[in-house]
Amino acid sequence: MTELPARPAHLPARPYFSSGPCAKPPGWSAATLATDSLGRSHRSKIGKTRLQYSIDLMRELLKLPDTHRIGIVPGSDTGAYEMAMWTMLGAKPVTALAWESFGEGWVTDAVKQLKIDPTVVRADYGQLPDLGAVDWSNDVLFTWNGTTSGVRVPNADWIPADREGLSFADATSAVFAYDIDWDKIDVATFSWQKVLGGEGGHGVLILGPRAVERLESYTPAWPLPKVFRLVSKGKLTEGVFKGETINTPSMLAVEDCIAALEWAKTVGGADGLIARSDANAAALDQIVADRPWLGHLAADEATRSKTSVCLTVEGADEAFIKAFAGLLEKEKAAYDIAGYRDAPPGLRIWCGATVDTADIVALGPWLDWAYASVKAA
Numbered sequence: 001m002t003e004l005p006a007r008p009a010h011l012p013a014r015p016y017f018s019s020g021p022c023a024k025p026p027g028w029s030a031a032t033l034a035t036d037s038l039g040r041s042h043r044s045k046i047g048k049t050r051l052q053y054s055i056d057l058m059r060e061l062l063k064l065p066d067t068h069r070i071g072i073v074p075g076s077d078t079g080a081y082e083m084a085m086w087t088m089l090g091a092k093p094v095t096a097l098a099w100e101s102f103g104e105g106w107v108t109d110a111v112k113q114l115k116i117d118p119t120v121v122r123a124d125y126g127q128l129p130d131l132g133a134v135d136w137s138n139d140v141l142f143t144w145n146g147t148t149s150g151v152r153v154p155n156a157d158w159i160p161a162d163r164e165g166l167s168f169a170d171a172t173s174a175v176f177a178y179d180i181d182w183d184k185i186d187v188a189t190f191s192w193q194k195v196l197g198g199e200g201g202h203g204v205l206i207l208g209p210r211a212v213e214r215l216e217s218y219t220p221a222w223p224l225p226k227v228f229r230l231v232s233k234g235k236l237t238e239g240v241f242k243g244e245t246i247n248t249p250s251m252l253a254v255e256d257c258i259a260a261l262e263w264a265k266t267v268g269g270a271d272g273l274i275a276r277s278d279a280n281a282a283a284l285d286q287i288v289a290d291r292p293w294l295g296h297l298a299a300d301e302a303t304r305s306k307t308s309v310c311l312t313v314e315g316a317d318e319a320f321i322k323a324f325a326g327l328l329e330k331e332k333a334a335y336d337i338a339g340y341r342d343a344p345p346g347l348r349i350w351c352g353a354t355v356d357t358a359d360i361v362a363l364g365p366w367l368d369w370a371y372a373s374v375k376a377a
Helices: 045-062 076-088 101-113 209-217 238-242 251-266 269-289 318-330 357-376
Strands: 069-074 094-098 119-122 139-143 167-170 187-191 202-207 294-296 308-313 347-350
Touching: 045 069, 045 238, 045 251, 045 269, 069 076, 069 238, 076 101, 076 167, 076 187, 076 202, 076 209, 094 101, 101 139, 101 167, 202 209, 202 251, 251 269, 269 294, 269 308, 269 357, 308 318, 318 347, 318 357, 347 357
Parallel strands: 094 119, 094 139, 139 167, 167 187
Antiparallel strands: 069 202, 187 202, 294 308, 308 347
């Protein structure tokens, strides 16, 4: 009988490595959340004030120019991105970039739901398509950070300042983790549940001036559900971007988001969050470099995610990964690190700002132990 390896002596203090919902900020406790808004209408003075405060904190931390509006919308990042697609696409030809499952989801929406026959530019998991070949006379749909493939765009340099079409960035695993050139972004969406470690269910929609112009000058050919309607009598419904949400939000989730944003200010704001993500990704890179059986799904370091890091495991199939991740969860060493169901079998380890670098470092020996244990089984 094969002898099992020794169990590591030290567990990560917080073994929360899920890619969404992600780890809560260090020191988080439900007992510290403000509660005066709970049980109150989101349309009450305190409700609107807290919603507006969360928007103001996001603007401050992201250093978002006054030209861009921020709205809290239903349905997480998916709801926010589909809201943008349903309300603005159809005025111009569309190019959709897809190199992982969520990008493919936007292709499906464009083709099967909106029936707009986009130009689709694909790349395999772990790769990025040729961004220089994108036709910017079109509206362009893309994912800034591919959560399920671990591949990201390197920056916004490939987006021309004089573009004719609109740039639609699904930035849910990127906002607060990368330095984003907002002048290049007409539409961006994200969810609190990623880099901020907030609760799921709410999305954030960021609109630049060109997107607002599109909304006020173009009416889609298809009907719009109530929760997607951003225009009234030909003008943008400004209240959505001042804390007057389209449908009822969870004020508990809003307070949780505010707590995360206030924590972010204590660690240096957006720059501090980016630095924390960078440090976590570097620590995981070292773990991978030290182990011949581990690799990055994204081979090119310049386009490798620093948040949702996707790893290959030598000789692993789906059953191996399930056993690997299950063993670590049973030992309370790592939660939710199996790769996304549509991705190649492997691991996915969140390295966003709410994770502590010491916990990434502590994870290394546990990966060794789980790998050897599953192989010996």
